[in-house]
Amino acid sequence: MTLTAQETAPTTTDGREVLLEVQDLKVEFNIRGGVIKAVDGLTFDIKRGQTVGIIGESGCGKSVTARAILRMVPKPGRITGGRILYYRRPRHPKPGQPQDLQVIDLTTVDPDGELIRQIRGGEIAMIFQEPMSSLTPVYTAGTHINEAVSLHRLLPLKKLGDQMAETIMAYRHVTREEAREIAVQMLRRVGIPKPEQRVDSYPHQLSGGQRQRVMIAIALSTEPSMLIADEPTTALDVSIEAQILDIMRELQRTANMAIMFITHNLGVIASMAEEIVVMYMGKQVERAKVVDLFYNPKHPYTKALLQSVPRLGPKTGQRLASIEGMVPDPLNLPTGCVFHPRCPAFMPGKCDKIVPRWNQVGENHWARCLLYEE
């Protein structure tokens, strides 16, 4: 584990501080039939308070990326390359401990150790795709929130050296009553009616939308600096989806929390994210600001994805566009550019031979395509 202290994190042109930097991340699954490269060379960053969307088809490596950040890649998967740099600001500095910004390479942290457990849930929280089964059936909503709160949330005990320039606080864990109070507050914030009663409800007494609200309440109860939302609304119906997205936006504004939003729903991502990473078969094919991506997509895969979105409006009589061909066998990926067998802009002799590089195609806009190479 490389753990260095430095004054500042890298900042962007608009002066925002980078929170998480994924560099050339590789995750592989060693299975009987061979090696699946679930994530192959992913590079992006997330600034504090920013929302980054990750989109792609099922099985393109979106969820594996999220789990790699939390060091929870399921067996037999493992991180085989790259770095995940987390710029950590100690939230509860103890007297005598470094208060500077720490840079932690999460790929080298012990996945069962103390450090990653502080980060998981406490600093980087996650909500999941299946709200129906993401709560342990035998514990109440309050018990779940309590678990996270008593692990991660510290309250100021007293101020030490109040007169000095730097105020150092002493912290203590929350008591049982305080944890319950926080649980009720959180349930109210995520819009659950009668939170004083709902806090004692078991998961099976809650609806799908309410369960996802509870998941969000759990995740946000620890005031994390980043939230990973892995298809949080996929299992919910559209009106509930809109409510959940509203809640997430609202809470993000008040808490200056970064969100990594994973989805395959282009409509959802357009309304949530500032920047988007498009993945295909474990590879990052395009990365751009949301406006650039939707109005000026560069990679043929992104273009095809955008065309396959049904649009409301006058009847045009056209059939909905779909992407030609099938998703390739992950054990037997095509040579050259992995998208070439399905690509409308396929250049014979080139795309099936040469692996495209990660090319900058505009300001804050990258694409992995031979169309943009010499």
Next chain:
Amino acid sequence: MVNYIIRRIGYALILLVLVSFVSFAIIELPPGDFLTQKIEQLRARGDRSAEQQVETLRKRYGLDKPFLERYVNWAVNFLRGDFGESFEFERPVSEILGARLGYTIILAIATTVVTWALAIPLGVYSAVKQYSIGDQIVSVISFIGLGMPGFLLALIILYIAVIVFNQDAIGLFSPEYRDAPWSVGKVLDLLSRLWIPALISAVTGIGGLVRIMRGNLLDTLGQPFVEAARARGLRNRTVIWKHAVRIAINPLVTILGSDVFPSIVVGSSLVAIVLNLPTIGPVFVDSLRKLDMYLAGTCIVFLTLMLLIGNLVADLLLAWVDPRIRLE
């Protein structure tokens, strides 16, 4: 919930009456009765007055009355606490069973504690370390336990104890304590021998439990709520025990009820016969063979009663551990 319990007890009582009737009838099924065998014995000895003796006995035990009348008599007396008299021992059934009940309960509890204390941690270990060397070893042992009958294992252990270590392992007490009054020494002697039948029953009982625990836990560990619990920053140990095992253990609670309570009455009869243990099991088997019907009938009624109580207790336990099946 109270209504539910009352209803369950009502059904249990009806079932108990039916079972007692059917078992009474089945004991009657083989041709002849206990006294037919007795006559054979007396005749073989050349006793001329056999017929007359038997007639008096037949009257005394009421065997000359029709089946239904005998059943009703027995059932009514049963409710008053009189379980009838054993032909074989010529003593009241309650006396025979009462003398053995204590040891049977001690053995049942010892066996249950040993079995569960071993099975649950082994099953959890096996699931958490799936396909590791430890898991393979546990699996092999539990398959052996599952496949080998208890009496065979008892014979093997007896052989090893007697022939190899020259130590007697029969019975629950050493000869010097067998008829001695209770003392600290006698209790220690009991404990030093109790582990043999407890271990035998545990090894044969453990296999199934380990496999069930392992399979359930593997299913549960793949559930999203386990991953969600880990993503909250909980320790692995907390995730496994508080979130996964807590859910995976439900089917075992049912087994606890339907397995442990009946074993208080009969225990593992074959092991007890081989080891010559003073428990109810051997007496029960013997009574069935000899058509000693009041003794056999009483055992069956209590066996059924324990099974019914066990199931009720299991259901209540299950409702207590799992809020999803609580009736509101």
